[in-house]
Amino acid sequence: MSVEKMDMQSPNLVNQNIEKLAELFPNCVTESAGGKAIDFDLLRHELSDVIIEGNKERYRLEWPGKKEAIVTANMPITKTLRPVREDSVDFDNTENIYIEGDNLEVLKLLQESYLGKVKMIYIDPPYNTGKDFVYKDNFAKDTQEELFDSGQKDEYNQRLVVNPETAGRYHSDWLTMMYPRLKLARNLLTDDGVVFISIDDNELNNLSKICDEIFGESNNRGIISRPTGTPSGQGNEILVNEIDYILVYSKSQNSSFFGMPFSKDDEKIYDQSDEFGRYLIRSLRKTGGEDRKEDRPTMSYGIKTPDGTIIYPIGPTGYESRWRCGEDSYFKLLKENLIEWKFSKDGWKPFQKFYLEGRKKQPSNLWQNIEGNKKASLTVKSLFQNKVFDTPKPVELIEKCLRISTIEESIVLDFFSGSATTAHAVIKLNAEEKESKRKYIMVQLPEATDEKSEAYKAGYKNICEIGKERIRRAANKIKEETGADIDYGFRVYRLDESNMQDVYYKPQNYSQTNLDLFADNVKSDRTSDDLLAQVMLDWGLPLSLKIERLEICDKEVFRVAENSLYACFEKGINEEFAKELSKDKPLRVVFRDSGFSDDTAKVNVKQLLKQLSPETDMKVI
Template sequence: MSENDKLDLASPDLVNENFEKLSELFPNCVTESAEGKAIDFDLLKQELSHAVVEGNKERYRLEWPGKKEAIVTANLPTTKTLRPVREDSVDFDNTENLYIEGDNLEVLKLLQESYLGKIKMIYIDPPYNTGKDFVYKDNFSRDSQEELLESGQKNEYNQRLVANPETSGRYHSDWLSMMYPRLRLARNLLSDDGVVFISINNIEIHNARKICDEIFSENNFFECITWNKRVPKNDKGIGNIHEFVLIYVKNSELEHSFIMPKDGLEEIFDMAKKFKSKGIDITEAELELKKFYKKRGFDRGITLYNSIDHNYKIWGKINMSWPNANTFGPRYDVLHPKTKKPVKVPDRGWRWKESTFNEALDYENVVELPDGSFRCGTIWFAKDENTQPSSIKYLEDVSDMLLRSIVSLKSDGGIETEKLFANKSIFSYPKPTSLLRRLVESIKMENGIVLDFFSGSASTADALLQYNSESLKRNKYIMVQLPEDLDENLKDADNNTKQTIQNSIDFLDSLGKPHLITELGKERIRRAAKKIKEETGADIDYGFRVYRLDESNMEDVYYMPQEYTQDKLDLFADNVKSGRTSDDLLAQVMLDWGLPLSLKIEQVNINGKKLFKVAENSLYACFDDDIDEAFAKAIAEEQPLRIVFKDSGFKDDTAKTNVKQLLKQLSPETEMKVI
């Protein structure tokens, strides 16, 4: 017997019935409250009155239950730290790329000093709030770690993911509360000329715009790109083939220009190469080129370039008339290279001043073209002086155009990752690198940092490596991803994703790795880097440092000494927690001192002690015991800017005092700290 066949055996829920009736009559009065869905009675009163109903003061702003808590969440400090995982890293000491495992809210807080104003580009592909995915839950009524574990709100990997079905009374509010503090913190990291790209679909696009307008400022909204995925999703009686990418800049007062390569260039240049290799007549080649343009339906940005020179390079004629219809350009005579007579002057004058035009002319080297026209320097002339001349531009020199607000690229991210993972579907709906490369290429980064704090399948890292290998740039990435438990995800997965998650679990079993999405992300980067290196041989940074979010390396007394009595303080003669390594301490020191975690790290031995050198002499750190005056003298010779020791690492109290005095005397510019 089905559930629908069973007797209810309960009286009608009149409140719920009334709610549904009101919702049907006045859908605009349905809102969300801390308890779930509710009726906005002030608005309902207005709907039932012909006069303006006096009530709460109206204001233009985005509100939702939990917004104040979201603001508090963004501002709360954290005592957590990032611990390096050398065994999962590739070329740890030299690479400048980072892969960070942990809750992105905590990670963004930890990066505030080290990367304040240093990120050129942020790209995120957050949960779309489809009702089938998860959102982060940051606020808990009980903060005991044990209680959270027992209640299932968190697991041993510190996950804070919860299901957010469409039936939830706080469906939109929970999503907004998740996004708001993360975007607030992310904005601080953007450089003044920085840009943020946010992938989103039509469920939360309106809310995403509103919170971004509030956080980044409405003035800094740049554009909303429509991504045409070409493959329709037919689940609502219409073939949906698009998603969106919001673009915000940090400072709209700076000049921003987003560019993209013209469509079809590779095919066009390949065609020209074939013409040349086969020795096809220039006139015939130009006809074939025009037929190809018409067949492909290219716009004027391509079709204008329909001429071919003797080296089979493609060029076009650019109009030389004054472009402004309300004003006039200069008028002067230009002689035809064959007839020596003045050519026709445009009605509104020339685009260029006379000196510029003369620099472009070369009457000593005139070339007659197959159709009887002429090339004179970089100016094209017709057979006689009765036709206005044009400027010559080569397609290869104008291969870029402004990024279009509609981008048509196949959603082939799944196929792309399958090729990396032995033709197995490993990731659910990964973004294609073609889309991410289009975004990276649009801002022409030279030596910038790209941050993705919803890293997922790590498509952003893959795309940046591809871009670096082709452009030979030194851009770096920071990927941040929560170590989602794939076994838990499998339990709640819909039929479309169950097999993919199971494939992921089977693959990780074959590697002997934990069933975490971060293990897949790291492996994707390793495989993508290997493929790119084999295909291009480019001299770029293929490595990455792995860091894992964890509790502080320091004992709690380090932060809350007032809670401990003297007899308990003796337990903490060494402030460092048991099991924490020198690598762990160095990472925390770098974060506390505001140094980027990507700086080059060198390990040397001085007087029998391990010394870390960060960015040459920017920071020295030694966490060994028995630090004495002899060691201080050896260090002072190298004049480091900063040096840090363990507070318990000195040979004795006298040695601690003497080391400090020696450094002041022998290396006065060195700043010494202890932990």
């Protein structure tokens, strides 16, 4: 009886897509040196009712590097996320996550654990103004030394370069960076999930086009405009820019937005009242477009007035009009005291009453009267007593995105986290709303701060240090001000190379002589915490699940989310240990391959678990 080994790498999206196509078009699947492949010529004919010859023009956005971007999104990686307990707050109990590392690789690692689980994504990517850094994801032709010397990699081994307007691939490089990240991000959204993307007019049109392609044009939910409060641009060659945009796309047609509470100005139009509260009235006759009888014949019917006469909807020039609702709905409104009559020289006129209590205002695409970028900078400065971050977004802005798109248990993702405004907004909203337990996942590259900056002088060597400290300080401030009993903690993870030796992934490249060097295929500097994180990702378990430490037969055991996963990475795993472990009936259990004295002991433990706990799935690393 063999024991299955864990993959310990991100999912291969190409193989998954091939398997899906194979189910629909088995005749289009062929074999190549690397395994299964698709015969695209055959597939093109399967998807058309006419003979296809050669390439044809079509409506789509093309740029140098697009094919590379698509392939980049699909390529699996063997990296992992390592927990950093010393930077975390309440690591064992919190459900919030902060991840340091290249967001493309992090998104790949989250594909199984958070597939279809994220309700809302907010990102504030580089605007590509000519001074921004962008990620360069493919350096296959360059040597590592050349990359570092040219500034394309920093001391954290991250791939960042400035993208000036004079660059030959100015727009292309930015699109190549954004495309695979959005493609992977879409997979993480729930079916009714929504993404908000801040941008200015430099890349607004291009971003709209790639989002139409990735999310579907029919899932474009609009473009929000908001005053920034910080005009930019000099001279009279162009219009001064005083607004930012937020592109909004949904995963599917099943998404909807929640209404917002009325402001004092909104309430002013509710200028009448009775024993049931404040209300306003609107003519029951439809006005404006499509107000004629022929537009909706079923909504043109007779209504009895207070004096007993019957009236019909008549337009201002005498044409036959229609009411706002059908006859059944009218009688329902009448029964609920929502019809009010007024008498004038033209006779009796019916009006519909709208009460203020319980009403919400549907969000529009113009967000005025909301704090601007100056307030955002002051918010950060007040927390740090210093200007440690140049371009934060307003907390109120992201809080509004959260209010209209998420519910109490939603997971929120920001993979261009910056100063962690999104985490700040989630904590603030959770403290304000009773029963709110929104959880966040922040992802940020540890981009070095400028040595001349106030942030560097204050001791913050990279952006992640600023983001984590902001969360700590904002959480303490909110807790002090509100006393709310919510989750103020966060678990920190750092992107790193796999915990496993190279032989784990490519045993065919090593001879029997070499294999003796890798009796334990786990790297010597890795801890049990490290191994557990990679196992959770590989098994598709959220990183936010509760982790407990137990002792079974004098061995340390990690218990994740009650009996969802038991992991023991110690040596000496035997039948006695298996008997004790089986009493808890874990759904999954994982051991180190080197934790068994030999293959016989490994098979015996698997057989025993199968007898005593049939539902347990056992794997090794």
